Amino acid sequence: xxxxxxxxxxxxxxxxxxxxxxxxxxxxxxxxxxxxxxxxxxxxxxxxxxxxxxxxxxxxxxxxxxxxxxxxxxxxxxxxxxxxxxxxxxxxxxxxxxxxxxxxxxxxxxxxxxxxxxxxxxxxxxxxxxxxxxxxxxxxxxxxxxxxxxxxxxxxxxxxxxxxxxxxxxxxxxxxxxxxxxxxxxxxxxxxxxxxxxxxxxxxxxxxxxxxxxxxxxxxxxxxxxxxxxxx
Amino acid sequence: xxxxxxxxxxxxxxxxxxxxxxxxxxxxxxxxxxxxxxxxxxxxxxxxxxxxxxxxxxxxxxxxxxxxxxxxxxxxxxxxxxxxxxxxxxxxxxxxxxxxxxxxxxxxxxxxxxxxxxxxxxxxxxxxxxxxxxxxxxxxxxxxxxxxxxxxxxxxxxxxxxxxxxxxxxxxxxxxxxxxxxxxxxxxxxxxxxxxxxxxxxxxxxxxxxxxxxxxxxxxxxxxxxxxxxxx
Numbered sequence: 001x002x003x004x005x006x007x008x009x010x011x012x013x014x015x016x017x018x019x020x021x022x023x024x025x026x027x028x029x030x031x032x033x034x035x036x037x038x039x040x041x042x043x044x045x046x047x048x049x050x051x052x053x054x055x056x057x058x059x060x061x062x063x064x065x066x067x068x069x070x071x072x073x074x075x076x077x078x079x080x081x082x083x084x085x086x087x088x089x090x091x092x093x094x095x096x097x098x099x100x101x102x103x104x105x106x107x108x109x110x111x112x113x114x115x116x117x118x119x120x121x122x123x124x125x126x127x128x129x130x131x132x133x134x135x136x137x138x139x140x141x142x143x144x145x146x147x148x149x150x151x152x153x154x155x156x157x158x159x160x161x162x163x164x165x166x167x168x169x170x171x172x173x174x175x176x177x178x179x180x181x182x183x184x185x186x187x188x189x190x191x192x193x194x195x196x197x198x199x200x201x202x203x204x205x206x207x208x209x210x211x212x213x214x215x216x217x218x219x220x221x222x223x224x225x226x227x228x229x230x231x232x
Numbered sequence: 233x234x235x236x237x238x239x240x241x242x243x244x245x246x247x248x249x250x251x252x253x254x255x256x257x258x259x260x261x262x263x264x265x266x267x268x269x270x271x272x273x274x275x276x277x278x279x280x281x282x283x284x285x286x287x288x289x290x291x292x293x294x295x296x297x298x299x300x301x302x303x304x305x306x307x308x309x310x311x312x313x314x315x316x317x318x319x320x321x322x323x324x325x326x327x328x329x330x331x332x333x334x335x336x337x338x339x340x341x342x343x344x345x346x347x348x349x350x351x352x353x354x355x356x357x358x359x360x361x362x363x364x365x366x367x368x369x370x371x372x373x374x375x376x377x378x379x380x381x382x383x384x385x386x387x388x389x390x391x392x393x394x395x396x397x398x399x400x401x402x403x404x405x406x407x408x409x410x411x412x413x414x415x416x417x418x419x420x421x422x423x424x425x426x427x428x429x430x431x432x433x434x435x436x437x438x439x440x441x442x443x444x445x446x447x448x449x450x451x452x453x454x455x456x457x458x459x460x461x462x463x464x
Contacts, residue, residue, distance in 0.1 A: 060300075068294050069340070070347050100343035103383055107339040108301070111332035115302050140383040147375035151335055155366045 003029040005118035006164075008056075009109050010034050012048035013191045014211060015124030015167055018179035022166055023122045024055055025182060031116060032059040033109050037101070038067030038075045043199040047190040058116075062108055072098040080194060080205060094206055096193055097133050103144070106163070110148045119160050126167040126175060128210055141165050172214035180220065187223035200227045235261040237350035238396075240288075241341050242266050244280035245423045246443060247356030247399055250411035254398055255354045256287055257414060263348060264291040265341050269333070270299030270307045275431040279422040290348075294340055304330040312426060312437060326438055328425055329365050335376070338395070342380045351392050358399040358407060360442055373397050404446035412452065419455035432459045 006028035010016045023030050032052040034045055045061060052059040067075040073095040074080075080096060102125070109121050125136035134140070141163050149159035167175055179186065191211040192201035201208050203226030215222035238260035242248045255262050264284040266277055277293060284291040299307040305327040306312075312328060334357070341353050357368035366372070373395050381391035399407055411418065423443045424433035433440050435458030447454035 062300050063297055065295055066343075068292075069343050098343075099346040100339055100380070100384055103339040103342060103379060104336070107332055107335040110335060111298075111301050111330075114331040134383050134385065134387045137382055137387075140379055143375045143379035143382065147335060147372055147379065148332070150369055150375065151366050151372040152332055153366065155369075 003027060004120065005029045005031060005057075005113075005116060006120040006122055007031045007033055007109050007113045007116075007118050008122040009105055009124070010048045010052060010059075011124075012044040012046075012051055012189060013124075013207075014172060014179070014186065014189050014214075015126055015175060016048075017051050017184055017186075017189045018175050018182070019122045019124045019164075019166060020051065020055060021179060021182040021184050023120075023164075028120065030056045031112070031118060032056045033112055034059065034061050035064050035105060035108070036061055037064040037098075040074055041190070041193050041195055043195050044190045046199070047188060051188050060112060062112075064104065064108070066098055066101065066104065069099060072096065072101075074098050074193060094133075096206060102133070102136065102140070106141075106144050110144070110152065110161075113161070114152045114154070119154060119157075120162050120164060122164045122166070124167050125165055127169060127171045128214070138165070138168050141168070172210060173218035176214060176218040176220060185223075190224075196227055200225060202227055235259060236352065237261045237263060237289075237345075237348060238352040238354055239263045239265055239341050239345040239348075239350050240354040241337055241356070242280045242284060242291075243356075244276040244278075244283055244421060245356075245439075246404060246411070246418065246421050246446075247358055247407060248280075249283050249416055249418070249421045250407050250414070251354045251356045251396075251398060252283065252287060253411060253414040253416050255352075255396075260352065262288045263344070263350060264288045265344055266291065266293050267296050267337060267340070268293055269296040269330075272306055273422070273425050273427055275427050276422045278431070279420060283420050292344060294344075296336065296340070298330055298333060298336065301331060304328065304333075306330050306425060326365075328438060334365070334368065334372070338373075338376045342376070342384065342393075345393070346384045346386070351386060351389075352394050352396060354396045354398070356399050357397055359401060359403045360446070370397070370400050373400070404442060405450035408446060408450040408452060417455075422456075428459055432457060434459055 006023050010032040034048040129136035145163040148161045154161040191207045193205040193207045194202045238255050242264040266280040361368035377395040380393045386393040423439045425437040425439045426434045
């Protein structure tokens with residue numbers, strides 16, 4: 001029997017790698033999609049390649065040039081927001097937010113899915129992102145699913161296109177536990193927004209901060225090295 | 233008083249040029265956005281530049297590389313669908329359809345609007361496109377507007393982001409009449425999908441076909457030259 005096809009948006013971080021394994025476990029033929037969008041932490045693409053290898057049918061790296069649109073420290077020289085435990089604001093949007101980035105990613109992923117005839121798309125938004133990145137909220141994905149079911153060839157097929165966001169009600173410690181149970185090798189994943197020239201994670205940016213504390217909370221050791229924690 | 237800002241998605245064709253004039257008439261400070269997406273008819277970008285000049289505050293040309301995704305004759309060597317009056321199928325999707333192109337355009341336009349603080353976006357889908365391009369249907373834009381109001385900084389501002397599609401219930405002959413009443417110089421617009429090396433419209437592709445018949449139906453002369461109709 002022919003397997004069903006799914007597109008997985010894969011950054012090479014914790015969440016997207018976990019959903020890559022979830023899609024595979026659900027027996028989809030997986031088409032991974034990674035974006036080369038002008039991000040500072042372009043090294044994540046190399047991690048995504050290693051993670052996808054041997055698992056996916058095809059791994060597409062799409063160039064986007066989001067640095068053509070201003071406004072984010074992830075795609076420009078703007079000084080990056082740092083996590084400030086003492087002054088944490090629950091609903092604060094960090095300047096690492098890239099305007100409508102996930103909308104752009106979703107649109108390309110839907111186009112890719114349509115072009116290969118995949119009616120399922122996996123993406124990894126979760127509760128840690130929810131407050132700080134408006135394009136990680138559940139209803140956002142629902143509206144995109146609706147738009148895809150009207151605005152593509154799937155419209156004539158009864159609106160069968162699905163956007164799966166299986167982590168949307170989970171925090172990262174749970175995601176890590178789930179991923180480990182699925183066999184994810186987190187030593188290959190990469191989360192840092194501000195790596196050094198050798199591709200080592202800084203251990204200080206918002207993303208490293210959340211990653212480190214999530215591994216601690218999950219009760220596991222983060223298997224990657226950080227600049228601030230030299231290998232012993 | 234500071235003018236309100238609007239982004240206008242401008243291809244340089246009939247429809248988008250008409251909405252450019254509509255936005256200007258509504259006294260918006262206009263930011264035009266044109267996509268260099270790997271289209272065969274790249275010459276339309278030069279037309280868009282001329283049309284935007286002296287009207288807009290800023291004209292951004294974004295490179296997208298939609299030819300990285302397969303499936304359309306507009307962005308590949310695939311033989312183009314031609315209009316076939318004898319065998320016209322009302323709901324046929326032509327192969328000039330680019331998978332989810334308007335979704336991708338909208339996402340970038342929303343990102344651009346968010347980055348400059350424009351809460352209005354104009355786009356020119358209309359009834360001629362409706363049947364053949366699923367991403368030109370009215371509900372499609374509504375879902376995107378909802379997604380933008382949840383998934384951007386506008387979410388914290390009461391969901392004030394609007395996607396205006398003022399031509400959505402109009403056919404091209406009406407649009408031409410409207411544009412002429414607003415002072416649009418259609419001799420500067422460009423609609424052809426398959427121009428020659430000198431940038432002359434072919435007069436035969438689906439888009440030229442609709443343009444020519446729409447001018448005739450509107451009772452006006454199409455002011456551009458076609459390859460098949462040498463200048464006298």
